[in-house]
Amino acid sequence: MYTKNFNLRPPFIIAALSVAVSSVNAQTNTARPPIEEVFVAGYQRDYRENEAESALGLNLKLIETPAAVSVITQDLLQDQQVNNVDDALRNVAGVTKFKTGNGGEERFSIRGFDASQSIYKDGARINNSFNASNIPSTETANIDRIEVLKGPSALLYGQGEPGGIINYITKRPQIERYGSIEVLAGSDDFKKIEADTTGAIGSLENFAYRVVATYEDSESFRNEVFRERILVNPTLAYIGSDTYVQVGVEYIDDESTQDRGQVLDGNNVQGYFYSDRLNREQFFGIPDWNRNTTAESTRIYALAEHKVNDIWDIAFSYSNTKNDKVNFDSSPVALVGDPLFAVVGPEGSAVDNLVAIGPRKSDGEGDSEQFKFTNTLSFSDGFGFEHQVLASYTREELSTDSTSFQGDQAVLFNIATGEYFDDPRTPVTPGLEEVRVNDNITFGLVNRGSLINQDFEEQGINILDYVRFNEQWAWLIGGRFSDFQDNTNASFDDDNFSMRTGVVFTPAEDLSFYASYSEGYTNSAGRQDENGNNIDPETSVSIEAGVKWQLLEEQLLITAALYDIDKEDIAFITNPGEPVLFFDNIGAVNSQGFELEVVGYITSQWRIQAGYTFTDTEITEGGTDAFSSTFTEGNQFPGIADHSFNLFSFYEIPIGTGDLGLGGGVFSQSDVFASLENRTEFDSWTQVDLAAYYKMDAWKAQLNVRNITDEEFLLTQSFISSDVFAAGRVGTSIPRSVTASIAYEF
Template sequence: MSPIVVQGSDAPRHARTSPSRSRSAARSRAIARAHAPAGAAAAVATGAGTGQKESAFGHVDGVVATRSGTGTKTDAALVDTPVAISVVTQDQIKAQGVQSVSQAVRYSPGVRSEVAGADARFDNIYIRGFVADQYLDSLKLPYFGIFAYPVIEPFNLERVEILHGPASVLYGQSSPGGLVDLVSKRPTLEPYHEMFFSTGSYGRAQGGVDLSGPIDKNKEFLYRVTASGFDVGSQVDHTEYQRFSIAPSLTWRPDNDTTLTVLSTYQRDPKAGFYNQLLPNGIGTITPYKGSTIPTSFYSGEPSFDKTDRTLGMVGYQLEHSFSNNLKARQNVRYMDLSTDFAVVSPNSVTDPTNMTRGAYTTQETIRSINVDNQVETRFNAGPFEHTVLAGLDYLHAVDQRLNGALSVVPAINALNPVYGVSIGPVPYTNNVHQSLDQLGVYAQDQIKYDHWIALLGLRHDLAQSRTDTLTYATGTTAVAPKSDTAVTKRAALLYKFDSGIAPYIQYTESFQPTAGTTFAGSPFAPTTGQQEEVGIKYQPNAKSLYTIAAYNLIQQNVLTPDTDPTHGVGQRVQTGEIRSRGIELEAKTEVNRELTVLASYTYLDNIVTRSNTATQLGKHPVGMPMNSASAWADYTFHGGALDGFGLSGGVRYVGETPGTTANTFYVPAVTLFDASLHYDFSALGPMFKGYSAQINATNIFDKTYVTLCQDIGCYYGLRRNVIATLRYKW
C-alpha cells in the first residue's frame, strides 16, 4: 500500500514571510485542500474524530467502513467492489476490548479464529475453511517455518480487513479461502494524542500511548508514534504473556505530487505463549475420564523448561508520485526480521490423562524477508467507459533458518494431579534447516465503469522458487530440495449498482499456493490451485450502514494425502486430494442513530473432502470447521439526560458443532458465548473532564467451560471469562 493525501484543513497563513516561505505555505495549503486521490494506501490521515471524508486506509469514525483498498489495491467504495470484504475498524477494536488480531475478527462472517484457546502463540485465522495468509499494508507477512510467526499488536493498527475468497491475482501465492490485510496507523494532518491504562483478570497490567500530528507549521512533515505493553497471566497455571511494542512513522510531503512515509515497528514478546494441547476425542475434557475432568488450569509442560521468546523488527516505506491527475506510481517496501526461541515439553498421543507420556522439543528460528510492490495506476475514458488500470510488479525474498532439537521421552504427568519440577537433560540437536523463498509476480487489473455497471478484470503471472537444505545430525548428511513453480491466475467480476444502494454482483477468481516437500520418487509437489464462483448482493442505504450477502463455490486441488503404497514407506504423501467449500455469508453493520450501533453476521459452511486416496477421509468434513456460526453485537450510548455519556453493549457468539477427527467419528459440541461492556465519557460531567473515558469489557461473561477445537492428536479448551477495565485520555 502506498501514500496518498486526504483532505485536511488549510495550513496556517504566515504574514510578511519570505517568498520561499510563502511558496511553502501555499504549497502546504494546496496539499491539505486536495481531495484524496485513488491509491493503494493513505499514509496521511486526518486523525480520529475529525469528521473528514473517509479514505480506504485512514481512520473510520465508528464501526462502519465504506471504503477499502484490500480488494483492488486502490481506494474504492466497498459497495462498488464485487467481492466480499469485511472491515474491522479501530473504533470497533477499542469498543470490544480486543487484545489480538484473531480476537478482532470474532464478529466477522466466514471466519474461524482463536481455535487454540488460551494458546495464543499464533494469530491463525481461517476463512471459508482454509487458513488465511496475513498481510501488513498489503505486503505479505511470510510464515513458512514452524514457530517463527509474526504476531502484530492490534493497538498499532487502523483497521483489520478480511478479503473473502482467492486473491492471487493481486497478492500472488495465497490461501484459497482469502487473506487478512492489516492496515497500520499513519501520521495525521491534525494533532491526535491518546493514552490508556488497563487492568483486569489474571493480573493484567497494560498501557499505551498514540501520538500524532504535524512537525512543522506547513505540515510538510508529519509524525506518529504508537507504543504499548502488557504483562498478564492466563487461565492456565504457570503461564504468562508479556509484550512491548513501539511503532514510529514519519511522512514527508515535499510537494503537491509526492508523498513518502516511513513505517517501522519493534516488538518484543519475552513470554509469547505456550503449547497446551490435551487428549484426543475429548477424553477428560468433553467426556469425563473415570468420572473426572481435566481442569482448564492444567499445564501439560514443565514451567522451568518451556519458553516462547519472540522478537520482531520491521522497517519500510511507502512512496507515491503523481505525474498528473490520471497517472501515478507507487513503491512499497518492507524489511522484516523475526526470531523465536521456543522450547516445550508436550504430551504424546495418549488416551490416559493420569499417565500422559511426554516429549521435549526445541527450536531456534529466524525469518528475514524483504517485500517490494511497484505499481502504476492510470485513469482514462474510452468512449462511455471509465477505466482505472493498475499494473504492478512485486517481489518477495524470505529466508528461514531453524535449529531443531528433540527428546522422545520425558517423565509422564498426571493431568488430574500434576507435579512439576522433573529434570530434563540437554536436548540434542536433530537437524538444521535452511529454507529460502523467492517470488516474482507481474499483474494487471482494470476497473471499468459504464453507467451503473462496474466490471473488474485481473490477470497475473507468478514465478516462485524455493530451496530447502536439511542437515541431519544423526547421519551427518544434508538433503537439498530445490523447487520452482509458475502460475497464471485470473479474476473477472461484474456488479450493477442501483440508485437505491443495492448492488448485486458475480465473480470468478483463482488462487495458487506452493506446497513444500517431495513425493516418494523425489519429485517436488505441485502448487495447490483454487477456483471460486461467487454471487452476492451489497446494500448501502446511507454512509453509516452496509449489508452484504455472499454465496460461493470454492474448490482446492492438489491437496496432500497419505501415500497408500506400502513399498514407499511410512509418512510419504501424494497429491490426490481435493476439498470443496460451499457456503453463504451474511454481514450487517449499521449505526441506526446517534445512540444505537448494531453488528450481525451468519455463516453457513459446507466444506468437504471430495477426492482422497484414504477412504476414511473421502466425503468427510475437515476438522475444526463448523457448518453454522453466527454473532451479534449492539451498543447503546446515551446522549443527554441523567445518563448522558453512559453506554452499554452486549454480544453473542455461536459456533456450531465441529468435526473432531479427520474420519468424523467424533464431534466437538456447539457453544454459545456472551460478551458485555459498560463505558462512560466523563466529558458529560463538564469541560474539565473532556477527553477522559472509562470502559469495562467482559468476554464469556458466564464463564462457560468448553472445548474450542479437537483434531486427531488432541483438543484445546476455549477461553474462560476475561474482564478488562480501561481508563483512556485523549487530547
Template sequence: MGSTLAAAAMSAFALGAGASDTPAQANVAPQERLGLLRRYDLAPARLADNLNAFADANRLQIVYDANVTGGLRSRGLIGNYTVREALDRLLEGSGLSYRLSEQRATISIRLAQADNGVRSDVSDAERLPPIDVGAASGETRDGRRGGAPQGPGDRHTGYNAVSAPTTLKTDTPLLKTPLTVEVVTRQTMDDQQAISVGDALLTNVSGVTESTNVLDVFKIRGFSNPIGNIFKNGLMEYRIRKLDTTNLQTVEVLKGPASLLFGRGEPGGIVNLVVKRPLDTPYYSIQQQVKSFSGTRTTIDATGPLTQDKSILYRVNAEYYSNGSYRDYVSDRNLFIAPTLTFQPIEQFRMNIDFEYQNRTWVDDYPVLPAVGGSPASIPVSRYLSSASLMTAYPDHSDRKRIAYDWTYEFLPGWSLTNRLSYTSIATRNENVVPLSFNQTTGVLGRFAFFIPGTTDRTFATNLDLKGKFSTGPIDHSILVGLDAFKNYIPLYVSYQPFLSSINIYDPRSWQVENPYGNQVFGKSAQKWTGVYGQDMISLLDDTVHILLGGRYDWAESSANKNFSSYLNALSSYVTTYNTAFSPRVGAVYQPLPWLSFYGSYARSFGVSNSSSTGLPLDPQRGELYEAGVKAELLDRRLSLTMAYFDIFKTNMPYADPTNARNTLLIGKARSQGFEFDLTGRIDDNWSVIANYTHDDVRTVQGALSYNPATLITTQLAISGSKLPASPRNYGNLWVKYDADGELQGLSLGAGVSVHESSFGDNANSYVLPAYALVNGMIAYRTNIEGYTVTGQLNVKNLGDVTYYPTSTDRYTIQTGTPRTFVGSLRVEF
C-alpha cells in the same frame, strides 16, 4: 450589527483560513488549484464533519450557517475529484448550493440553501441566512453526536467502512466491486478492547474462525494457511505470532482467492492489517488496562506535525503487556514500539516510513487437550500437558525488527505510481512439545519436542503499482498494473528433537526434569516469489454496470534440505523446486440503485509448493472460487449489508500424520460451500450494530483411497465426504452498542453474543466439539476534565463462564476457550 455578526461568523467558520500552504502549493494559483485532482477518503458522516475535512484537505475557507447543515448527512467522498466535483458530490441531495469567490490568494466557499438543489457559482452572497456560531464542530445543535465523525486520534470512526483502498489497491467503493471485503474499524477495536488481532476478527467478520494457537492463523471460509494469509499494508507478514492491535487503524478481510493482488494466499481469503497514520493535528493518548489472570497493558499514542507547514508528520504507538493465563505455567510479556513518519513536500507526493520493534517472551501452550472417545477429555481446562520444566526454563523468545515504506506519486491527474517495501528480521528461541501417541484407556500421552536455541528469520517484500483512469467513449476504465517480489530466508540452524517422558493427563507430573538437547538435527529453508498482475475495472451504462477483468502470473521457488542428520548433509541435500501459474479473476456488478448492487465473480489462486517436515517438496496448493451476492448501503449509507454465496475448491492440503509426526499427508481436494451475511454500521445517532452469520459446509472431496475403518481414529486419514476439523456448519455473532445523549451524554453500553454449532474435531470425524454460546458486554463513560478527555471502560467476555473448545486439528490438539474475563481501562486524551 448584521455585518458584524457576519464578519464574526466568517472568522469562526473560515475553515482552513489559518493554515499555511506548503511552498509548492503557494506557487499554484487559486483558480488552477480548483482544477487539480485530489484523492478523498471520507466515510458517510454528518455533512458539517465532511465539509470540515474537505476544507482542511484543500486549505480553503467555507462560510455557512450551522442551522443549514444541522441534521444533514453526507454520503461521503471516495476517489479523485476536483474541488468543484467534490463539492457537487458532498452536497448532492442536501438542497444546498455554493458560491466560489476569490479573495487574494485564497478561495472562499459560501454555502447557502438553493432554490433548485444544484450548484450555483453565481448565486448572490446576500442569500446567506443569519449565521449561528453557537454549534460546535462535531455536534448537532441539540448536542447529539453525528453518524461517524472522525474523532480525536481517528479513534471514533464508527463501525462502518465504505472503502478499503489499502486492501483493494484502488479507491473503488466496496459497493461497486465484485469482491467481498469486511473492515474492522478502530472504534470497533476500542469498544471491544480487542488486544490481539484475533480479538478484533473472530466476532466481527463472518466466515472467520480460529485455526491454531501456535501461530496467528485464521480460517477464512474454512481454509487456513499457517504462514501466508496475514499482510500488513499490502505486504506479507510471514510466520508472525501474537499480532497486536496497538498501531492498527483497521483490520481488513478480503474473502476468496486474493492471488491477483497479493500472490500467495488462501482461496478462503487474506487478512490485511492497516496501520495508523500520522495526523496534522496534535493528539496524545495514554491508556492503562488491567484484565483477569494478572494482566496489565499500557499503551501510548502520540501524533502531530514536525514542521510548521505540516509537510512532515509523526506518530508513535507503544505498548507494554504482561499477562498470565487460566492455563497453568503459561505467561506472556511483550514490549512493542512503532514510530511512523509521513513526508508530503508537494501535494502530489506522499511517503510513509514505518518502524516496528517487538521484544516478546512467552511460555507456550501446546499440546492443549486430547480427545477421549467421542469428546474432549474431561479434565480441567487449566491443566498443562506440555513439559513445565522445559517450557519455563527455556521460554520462547522473539526479537522482531521491521522497517517499511510506501510512497505514492500522482504524476498526472488520475494517474499515480505507488511503491511499497518492507524488511523484517526475527530472532527467535522456540520450543514446542508435540504429541506422539495417546492411550485412550489409560490416558497416557507420549510426547517429543522441537527445541531451536536460536535462529533468524529474514523476510523481504516489495511491490510497484501503476494506477490510472481514462475513458473510451461511454466506457470508463480504472486500471491497475503491478509487480511484486517476496523472499523469506532462514539460514542453516541447529535444532533438537528429544523424546520426552510420557504424561498421564489425569495425573500429570508437570515438573519432571527433561533434557532438551537430544537428537540433533539441522535445517535450512527459503521461499522466493515474483509476480506480475493487471486488472481493469470497466464502468458503463451510466455507471450502473462494472466489470472487473484481471490476471496474474507467478514464478515461485521453495527450498529446503531433506537430510537433517549433520551440518554437511543439510548443505548437500538442499533442494529447490520451481512452480509457475496463471491466476485469473473476472467479476461483474450491476447497480440498479445508488445504494444497491448485485455481483458475481470467478477466481483462481496459487500457493507455493508445500515443504513437508522431511524437507521433501510437495505439490503446490491451488484454489478456485465461484461467488455471487448482494451489497447495500442503508439508512443514508450509515449501515452496510453484504450477503454472499460462495463455492471454493482447494487442492493439495497438507496435514500432519498422527502416526509419524515427522511425516506430512495431503488431502487431494476439499470444498467449502456456503452463505454469509454481514450487517455493520449505525442505525441512528444512538444505536450501532455488528451482525453476521455464516453457513459453511467444509469437507474432503478427494481423500485417502485406501483405509481401514477399524484404525481410522489412529491413522486420522481424510476420506471423501468427511468434514474438515473444527468447521461448524452454522455460526454467528451480534454486537449492539448504545450511545446516550442528553443528560447521560458520554455513556456507552454494549452487549454481544456469539453462537457456534457443534463440529467434528478431526479429519476422521471421530469426535465432536460441542456447540457453545458466549455473551460479552461493555460499559464506558467519557467526560472532559480540565481540558482532558477521560474515558473509563469495563468489558466482560464470556459472561456465563462457559467451557468451550473453539478449534482443533486432530485428536491430540484441542484448544480450550478462555473462561470469564474482565478487562478494565482508563484512557486520557488531549
C-alpha cells in the same frame, strides 16, 4: 473527507483537518488530495468503512467491488477493548478461530481454509507456512483497522489459500496534533499501558510523525502461563498535495509461555472426549521449560505515492520483517505401550491418570521481504467507457532457518496429584546434552538437524481493468503471472497464471449485485516426495455471487454472498514425526456457503456489527497412501462449523457533560469435528460479552466483561488429520474475564 482520531470525543462542533494518511496501505495507488477542512457535529463512532483497498487496489467503494470484503474499524476495536486479533476477527462472517497454533501465532480459517499463509500487514505478507512458528503474537495497539478479502486473491497477492487474506492496517501519521495514553488492567493479572502521539514536526506543515508504544505484563487462567510484550512503532511522513511518503519501524519483543492447550480422555477405539478428570485451568506442558519462549520481530517499511497528472498515479512500497524466536515447547503425546493410543492413562491401569509430555525446542529465524511498484490509470476511452487500470510488479522473498531439538524421553504428569516426574522406564541417553529443569525433571536433547532451511522468491506481474460501461454496469477483468523459485534448490521453478473477473450491476445508487470468478494457487514450496520429486502446487477456483445494500442514508451496509470453492492437489506429509519429511498431493476439497453481514449504525447513537455464516466443507477426492484412513471422501474439515453467528452492538446516551455507552455481543457456532477422521466432535457454544464506558472531555473509563456466563467450550487446531493427534491439541474457552481501562487524550 474526514479522518477521525481513534479516540477523539469532542462534545461540541469542531473543525477537523483531514488527510488521506489514515487510508494508506500497501495497496493504495492514488496520491493524497489537498488538505481540506470539514466540520463535524459532535463525535460519532462508526463500524463501517466505505472503502477497502486490500480488495482490488483501486479507488472503489465497497458497494462497487465484485467481492465480499469485511473491515474491522478502529471504533469496533475500541468498543470491544481488543487486545489480540483473535477477538477482533471473530466479528467477520466466514472467519473461524482455531486453537492457538505452533509457537503461539494466530491461526484462522477463511471460508474453511487455513489462512496462515495469507496474513499481511500494510499489504505485505508477514506470515507463511514455513516461518509461522518464528513470529510473535500480533500487537493490536498500532492497528488502525483490519481488512479481510474473501476468496482466492492471487490476482494481487500471489500464492495463498483460497479462503482469502487478512490485512492489518497500522496507524498513520497525521498533521493534526493528537495524543493519548491508556492504562488497562484485568483478570489473570493483566496489566497494560498504551501511548499514541502524532502531529506535525515542528513548524513543518507537510511533515508529520506518529509514535505508538505499549507494554504488557499478564498471566493466564491456565497455570504456569504468562506473557510480557513490548511494542515500539515510530513513523514519519511527508504529506503533499500530489505526493505522499512514509517510513516506519515496528519492533515487538515478546516473552511468553508456550501453551498447547488441553487433552482429551478416552482412546482411539472407544473415541476421545472431555471428561471430569480434566479441567481447563491445568497446564499440560513442562513447568519452567515452556515459559522460556522468546520472540523478536523487526519490520522496516516504506511507501511513496505520487500523482503524475490527472489520470496517472504511481506508488512504491517496501517491507522487510525479520523474526527471531527460541521456542521452548512441550505437549502431550500418546502413552508409550498403550495399544489404544490413550493420551490420559485409563483408570485402574498401570498408567492411571498419567499424561506423557514430550519436550521440544526450536531455534529459528524468518525473513519476509516485499517490493512492489504500481501504476494506476483512470481515463475515459473513445467509446464513453470509464477505466481504472492497475498494473504492478511485485517481488517477494520468504526465508526461514530453524533447528529443532527433541527430548529423548517424555515427562510424566499425574492429573490427580499434579506431580511431574521423569519416566523411570526411559533413562537419559548417555552422551546427549542433559537438561535438568528441576529436581524431578531431567531429559536429554536430541538435535534433529535443520527442520526448515529454505529460501523462496516469488515475482509477479499483474494487470487489471475495472470498466464502467454506464451508471448501472461495471466489469472487472485481470490476470497475474507468477514465477516462484527455490533459491536453495535450482531445480525447482514453479510458474502460475491466475485470473479474476467479475461483473457489478447497480440498479439503484444504494443497491448492487455482483458475480465473480477467481483463481488461486499455493506453490509446492520445494516439498518433495520420498523419491526426491517436487510435488505439484495446489490450485483453486472460486465462483461467487452477492448483493450489497446501503440503508438509512448509507449508514448501514448489508452484504450477502454465496460462494463455491474447489481446491485440488492438497499437499500432505506422508511420514509425520520423522526428521526428514516427505509430501504428496492427495485429493481435492470443496467449500461452499452463504455469508451475511450487517455493519454500521442504525441511529447516530446506535451502532451494530453482525454476521451469519453457513459453511459446507467436504473432501471430494480422498487420499490413496498413508493418509487414506483420515483423508476420506465425504468427510468435513476439522474445526469448521456449519453455522456461526456474531452480533455486537453499542448504544450511546448523553448524561451530564459526557456520554455513557452500553453494549455487548453474542458469538456462537455449531458443532465441529476435532480432526479429518470425523469421529470426535466438539459441542456447539455461545459466548456473551458485555461492555460499558463513560467519556467526558478528554477522559474515558471503560469496562469489558467477556464470557459473562462462563461458557466452557473446546476448539480444534487447524486441519488436524487424526483424532489421536487432536486429543493432545485441544483449545479451551477463556473463563469469565474483566478488563478495565482509563484513557486520557491530549
